[in-house]
Amino acid sequence: MNKEEIDKKLKDLRLPNVLQFLDGNSVTNITEWKKRREEIKQILVKEEYGSIILKPHVPISFETIKEDDKYCGAKFIYKEVNITLHFENDNYTFPIKLSIPKENHPLKTFLYLSFYTEFPNQYLPVEEICDRGFAVVQLCYTDITSDDGDFKNGISKIFFKDEKSRDFGKISIWSWVASHVMDYLNEIAEIDKNNIAIVGHSRLGKTALLTSAFDNRFKVVFSNDAGQSGDSLSRGKTGEHIKEICDRFPYWFTPQYYNYINKEENLPFDQHFLLSLTAPRNLYVASASDNIWADPKSQFLALIATNPIYKLYNLQGLVSDNKLPNIGEQLKDGKIGYHIRKGWHYLSRFDWNMFMEYFQNL
Secondary structure (H helix, E strand, O other), X not given: OOHHHHHHHHHHHOOOOOOEOOOOOEOOOHHHHHHHHHHHHHHHHHHHHEHHHHOOOOOEEEEEEEEEEEHHHHOXXXXXXXXEEEOOOOEEEEEEEEEEEOOOOOEEEEEEEEOOOOXXXXXXXXXXXXXOOOEEEXXXXXXXXXXXXXXXXXXXXXXXXOHHHOOEOHHHHHHHHHHHHHHHHOOOOOEEEEEEEEEEEOHHHHHHHHHHHHOOOOOEEEXXXXXXXXXXXXXXXXXXXXXXXXXXXXXXXXHHHHHHOOOHHHOOOOHHHHHHOOOOOEEEEEEEOOOOOOOHHHHHHHHHHHHHHHHHXXXXXXXXXXXXXXXXXXXXXXXXXXXXXXXXOOOOHHHHHHHHHHHHOO
């Protein structure tokens, strides 16, 4: 896509205006934008992700259950930590795993939302990341609650009463717990609490975006192949649509979201609303050339549609000349980063190298 094609596509999509209040008035300054952000949060909670993300944090405690200072040839310290969330009438404990280089503290840190309990794993090259001078923390999403329609297991059972009253989905739950991990990381002297990034792939890319949107302590959010209901626009998208994602994974969302199946044009928002909530912090989206299900063009358009919020702050968002980059090229000069690599739906070493290069230069 070139600039003319992008401009025409965005005009034809008739996206809801992220800089327009519900009463029709326009956002003209940062003070007004902060009020508009709260409107957008309420829209996303009601129409897409659900209420859990808005719940106040509960007190936490933590216990190191394993520590190894000989990890990876004694270059790093490995830890396994149990974090406990303390509710009024219940507690919930889940594990995280960390690798922390022994030098140059405090460290820039990746909080990685993982599909796997193994550390490292096929999506997480721990040694390579720590060799570049980052700490890395892994949270496995199924240690929070299962990735299915069962809301009576894990932490879900604390919030769930019955299906008829459910106004939240699993993404909101995973995100809310991930934000509590940030509470823990803020207590760790070796970690630079002002330089923590959250990373997720696919459904966990959606989770990372939602976490960053509602928790401004994250310096950067890296979303990899999040696609539909994540980092792609829903209007005019190829591949997966709201129908397909809700047919397969209805439990990710609030049931209200099902009302937009085959009716994307009726959405009172689009995914640039979610992306905009990270501004003025750093936002990074990664695409794969053959991942038509996620639709790289739609991911790129969503970033272009997010640029006006950064402009409001007198910041450069996505520096791109409004042109989709070549495969293997990285856009890294603005507060919004982007790359598209060759291949399919996967979180690769190439992606991690792009993330690290971008984060290292902030």
